[in-house]
Amino acid sequence: MxxxxxxxxxxxxxxxIDEALGYVYPGALRAAASLGVADLLAGGPLTVAELAGRTEVHEDGLRRVLRVLATRGVFEELPDGRFALTPTGQSLRSDVPLSARPAVLMLTDTTLWRPAGEVELSLRQGGSVFEDLFGMSFFDYIARNQQTAAAFHTGMAAFSDQENEVIAASYDFPGSGVVADVGGGHGGFLLEILRRRPGLDGVLMDEEHVVAGHRLGTEEVKGRWRLAPGDFFTEVPPGADVYVLKRILHDWDDDGCVTILRNCRRAMVPGGRILVVDAVIPPGNEPHQAKAVDMMLMTAFPGRERTEPEFARLLAAAGLRIARIVPTGTVVSIIEAVEQ
Structure with a gap:
């Protein structure tokens, strides 16, 4: 029977079957972001012919891409065949506050896209497949490719811009002293901290070519910061009261993280604190962005997202302990660490 x-x-x-087709959407999203379609629609709806002419692409193909994105609420296809921006699509414009465009271009770059398609290989051999695909590690690759490096650092800044203010407001930073943002990129998070605490001074540490693009040159924090180009695996700037590691540890394996944490512990003043700003993977089956990011990290980086017990073990190996975990209302939490 x-x-x-x-x-x-x-x-x-x-x-x-619908889930298996999910990879089509970020491909379409990347194309629209790269072509600047949202910028072209900022003044109002346009026909596909008008959009295709201005972006110098095939009209029929562009219609099919926009139709997919309209099903996800990025654009809207009007009854007369023109396409318009939705409130969500406004964030894809390059000229709006908190533009998602640089982050979208970073997350859909071939350096992350290709490894994500090789999850089975990652499972079979264990760990990142980036070197299999590109012949070197991710960070070696971006060190040798300026265009990719620029997309990565600009994308990370945009990724962080939408959360920096909220995270800085969620923690009671001291009213005086020095805060060092280790691996702080262009300094967006440090800028928010200094804005909120006029008595604090700041140190921005990252690789020389990264800190060269810093955003700290504003009048409101003038004279209260300095740059410290360097390698956090070797040493970090000494003498700070608070060391911030925002979205840093998840890029590295446990041994690398312990090295970074030990360097911060040795450098901080007595009674100092280390703030690990990273996602803490929650238990259970509920969706959480960190679970998806963790798989991306598995295929492209040596790092991982971590649970609270995993953070506790990591910190203990560096001579530290968790004092508290502060929720921020964003994907990440602040794990406050002190000496054991």
């Missing part, structure tokens, strides 16, 4: 197929079976199969 043939096996009876229920409606639930059909629904499950349809669901999984």
């Amino acid at each position: 043939p096996t009876e197929i229920s409606g639930g079976d059909r629904d499950a199969t349809r669901y999984l």
